[in-house]
Amino acid sequence: MLTLWSKLRRLGVVGLNARNHSYVMKYNRRESYPLVDDKLLTKRLAIAAGIAVPRLYGAVATQHDLAKLPEILGNHKEFVIKPAHGSGGEGVLVIDGKRKELYVKPDGRALSLDEIKYHASNILSGIYSLGGIPDSAMIEYRVRVNPILDPISYRGVPDVRLLVFRGVPAMAMIRLPTRYSDGKANLHQGAVGVGIDIASGVTVDGVFQSRVVQEHPDFGVLLGGLQIPDWEAMLELGARCYDLTGLGYMGVDIVLDRVRGPMILEINARPGLAIQIANQSGLQGRLDCIEALDEIPADPKERVRLSVELFGAKEAPPSPPPSPASGRGSSADVEEELVIGAAPKQPPLPPAGEGGGEGGP
Ligand SMILES: Nc1ncnc2c1ncn2[C@@H]1O[C@H](COP(=O)(O)OP(=O)(O)O)[C@@H](O)[C@H]1O
Numbered sequence: 001m002l003t004l005w006s007k008l009r010r011l012g013v014v015g016l017n018a019r020n021h022s023y024v025m026k027y028n029r030r031e032s033y034p035l036v037d038d039k040l041l042t043k044r045l046a047i048a049a050g051i052a053v054p055r056l057y058g059a060v061a062t063q064h065d066l067a068k069l070p071e072i073l074g075n076h077k078e079f080v081i082k083p084a085h086g087s088g089g090e091g092v093l094v095i096d097g098k099r100k101e102l103y104v105k106p107d108g109r110a111l112s113l114d115e116i117k118y119h120a121s122n123i124l125s126g127i128y129s130l131g132g133i134p135d136s137a138m139i140e141y142r143v144r145v146n147p148i149l150d151p152i153s154y155r156g157v158p159d160v161r162l163l164v165f166r167g168v169p170a171m172a173m174i175r176l177p178t179r180y181s182d183g184k185a186n187l188h189q190g191a192v193g194v195g196i197d198i199a200s201g202v203t204v205d206g207v208f209q210s211r212v213v214q215e216h217p218d219f220g221v222l223l224g225g226l227q228i229p230d231w232e233a234m235l236e237l238g239a240r241c242y243d244l245t246g247l248g249y250m251g252v253d254i255v256l257d258r259v260r261g262p263m264i265l266e267i268n269a270r271p272g273l274a275i276q277i278a279n280q281s282g283l284q285g286r287l288d289c290i291e292a293l294d295e296i297p298a299d300p301k302e303r304v305r306l307s308v309e310l311f312g313a314k315e316a317p318p319s320p321p322p323s324p325a326s327g328r329g330s331s332a333d334v335e336e337e338l339v340i341g342a343a344p345k346q347p348p349l350p351p352a353g354e355g356g357g358e359g360g361p
């Protein structure tokens with residue numbers, strides 16, 4: 001483990017303090033936070049801009065409205081219920097089939113309608129939401145995994161995380177559900193994170209519970225060398241989210257539906273730092289490079305081209321040595337945030353804009 005930390009430090013890893021002060025607070029306007037902290041709002045915004053998202057079947061905002069749940073679920077055998085203000089996969093319930101009257105989860109457990117209502121009621125009470133505030137439960141289309149990704153996804157949909165800085169994709173990873181993560185692709189729920197070469201969309205090694213791994217923990221198949229389908233379209237979606245939200249520093253999560261193609265699942269204004277471990281590479285050099293650009297192209301396609309030129313295949317320009325004074329690559333909190341996979345339930349996040357952790361990378 002220590003070798004990994006020291007390697008990352010040499011490679012210019014960005015720590016929590018640097019992320020918060022040099023990027024999140026500097027490049028993200030406060031007014032933009034609600035657009036991404038509320039998944040219902042993000043969905044509306046994306047639809048208005050013609051960006052694909054999983055279809056909303058309905059939303060429940062009050063305990064009284066829970067009576068409408070059976071009508072919202074209708075005849076859907078597959079769906080996802082999640083808190084509009086959730087993070088880290090907490091409170092996300094994936095249902096991937098029905099057995100008579102029961103709803104079946106990816107781990108095989110079956111739930112009655114009452115249990116589903118109880119889960120939705122917990123969401124409403126705010127136990128999964130930012131700061132514990134009362135929340136809405138949203139019920140949406142369950143994305144179906146693309147067959148190419150099927151052999152490396154344990155009963156769930158992987159998501160691609162793009163770290164986008166000033167509208168330019170800077171780093172990418174894909175998170176794969178495992179037997180532990182119950183259909184979810186959050187590292188804190190036990191998913192594997194796998195680095196991606198940004199120019200080609202080909203995977204490299206992965207990280208699972210803070211260890212670098214070459215194979216999927218459930219299937220034993222190699223994680224590296226896989227071409228992510230629709231890669232350019234994904235990079236473009238990520239770049240477009242800059243125009244959508246105005247967030248200068250963000251994480252964009254994209255899923256690949258087998259029929260509908262790439263879709264935005266969520267956008268994060270305080271993206272986690274574990275993407276650096278998955279790529280075994282620090283972000284600092286890449287962020288410095290983008291920050292040094294006098295002008296950023298207005299066209300998302302051009303920003304993608306720029307990203308591919310700057311960060312593809314061959315490494316980004318060498319990173320500066322870590323300087324403790326700037327908080328870059330040196331804080332113990334990086335280590336804490338990067339101890340992934342084994343983490344217990346996350347505490348609620350501080351209010352938007354206060355620069356806390358992502359609550360699960
Ligand atoms: N509509 C969906 N279809 C299939 N899987 C989903 C869907 N929504 C969420 N998931 C799974 O649950 C994980 C967490 O959901 P997400 O919406 O990203 O919430 P969070 O903010 O808690 O990470 C995703 O990475 C994905 O694996």
Ligand SMILES: [Mg+2]
Nearest residue numbers: 088089253266
């Ligand atoms: Mg997520």
